Amino acid sequence: MATEPMVSIGFIAKRTGNAVSLIRYYANEKLIPSVRTSGGNRVFPRSVIRRVSFILIAQNLGYSLAQVKNLLSTLPDNRTPTQSDWAQLSRVFNQHIEEKITALNSLKTSLEGCIGCGCLSLERCMLYNTDDKVAAQGSGAQLIDENVQSQFLVSHKK
Helix, strand or coil: CCCCCEEEHHHHHHHHCCCHHHHHHHHHCCCCCCEECCCCCEEEECCHHHHHHHHHHHHHCCCCHHHHHHHHHCCHHHCCCCHHHHHHHHHHHHHHHHHHHHHHHHHHHHHHHHHHHCCCCCCCCCCCCCCCCCHHHCCCCCCCCHHHHHHHHHHCCC
16 A cells, blocks of 8 residues: 655645644644654645544534544544545534423523513523522512631631
């Protein structure tokens, strides 16, 4: 099997439309593989272009770099996702997208209820103040932690 051609960090940056610093960051975070030349420069397998594109797509879908790194770690030998890999990863993405759609539809329904209500009350609004455990004790600052209050008073005396 032929060795994959290696390309410079500048080439990767230009082809992906990103800054060299971003490519360097991805390499430092072990999101993309790189090797050092005898002169100390980083070079990358040409397929890293697709890997960087994958990372950017995943980030646009709302994935953190930690989550992207986890997804990429499922690929053997630190390789770039193949068409088969992409099909499998797309199923994961689609599941998360469906979950987000469900959550957004729920939020939309809640907001439509607010149009009729119009209260935005901390005391009553389940959208704005979900699971409020102390609402029954009244509105505003009802509970004062005596330890916090005494520390505040001591630290702010003149």
